[in-house]
Amino acid sequence: MQIFSAAEVHQQLNFPLLIANLKQAFANSVDLPRRQVYPLQQGKPDAFALLPAWDNQGIAVKAFTYMPDNPKKDPALASLYSQILLFDRHTGQPQALIDGTSVTYWRTAAVSALAASFLARQDAKRLLLLGTGNLAPFMALAHASVRPLTEIRIWGRRPEAVAEVIRNVARERPDLHLSPASDLAEEVPQADIISCATGAHEPLFNGEWVSPGSHCDLVGNHHKGGRECDSQLVLNSSVYVDSRTNVLHEAGELLIPMAEGLINESHVLGELADLCRGTSIGRKHPQERTLFKSVGSALADLAAARTVFNGTGN
Structure with missing residues (x-):
């Protein structure tokens, strides 16, 4: 199983390629359960979330923690940490562990741009x-x-x-x-x-x-x-x-x-x-x-x- 850091994610991605791949992915049929967000403490915004998806090629699950008070406790801490596990759809073998925070920046922006390509x-x-x-x-x-x-x-x-x-x-x-x-x-x-x-x-x-x-x-x-x-x-x-x-x-x-x-x-x-x-x-x-x-x-x-x-x- 390969491990991709945030720096490696930034190195691998560009918007024309990612937007094209997203367009193809959204055009195909997939299994997409509703994501699950779990509050970690009553009365506080701290949360843990799971986002699964799979198609005929692969399975992915993103897990992330959201703790917005982290930077107040320590400026070195982020409010959100995330990882994505990628599996082969046919064998179930783990393929990669990928920094999910960097992927989230790229895919969020690319999804908006893909929508704008139809709507703007x-x-x-x-x-x-x-x-x-x-x-x-x-x-x-x-x-x-x-x-x-x-x-x-x-x-x-x-x-x-x-x-x-x-x-x-x-x-x-x-x-x-x-x-x-x-x-x-x-x-x-x-x-x-x-x-x-x-x-x-x-x-x-x-x-x-x-x-x-x-x-x-x-x-x-x-x-x-x-x-x-x-x-x-x-x-x-x-x-x-x-x-x-x-x-x-x-x-x-x-x-x-x-x-x-x-x-x-x-x-x-x-x-x-x-x-x-x-x-x-x-x-x-x-x-x-x-x-x-x-x-x-x-x-x-x-x-x-x-x-x-x-x-x-x-």
Whole structure:
């Protein structure tokens, strides 16, 4: 069994290859049980989760711990640790143990970019990225790999964190014009793609600010009572998700407007798999507002882990 560190994952992956492999994986039929998240202590957010998936080639299970107070205890500690086990589907033999945290950054961003390849306008040039965490540079680079972006505006609450994201993205894509964003009331209406990867539990902006023709991508919230966008944006948009089962179980972006009686489950027009198979059309006209909500899929973990494993010649 091979072991892949985070550095080796970063070395093996690139967005054009990963997005192509994800598209193929989502177009195929797979067995995908709902992921299981186990609270570790009553009244605390600490959790342990398992995400299994398998297809006719492989089996993968990602296990991760989430302990958000870790950095407060020790700056050297991360809030999330993750590993992926990859097995051969036909023999059951373990093939690889792969750093799951790095894979999660890559596959989360690649899934959003894959969705944007169906939902964002072909001529989208301006990306507004909200969030400055570890995922942020991956989101910017992934979207820039599927649309002809020329400008990326980055918003965050700490200017030094915004500057760090700009440096990281510029290192990979010096051709892009990268700059901080400040007033979202001005920034949101000008964006062709709005990508939210924050820890926010309250809407980040007024949904009425989003211009016709824009695409919104929401990946940061995984809580029933939290959301990165308001109900109005959901109501005004054609909505797609990575997984109906998971999103309608844990994403406040949809569960809250459903509780308000504004929408029902039929407001979700399709899953990413439907877009990849061609059973959902995706964007239908240039003025359509589209929205993609992702909470993470074990299928994406499986496809990304297999991309890492196969990249070594296996």
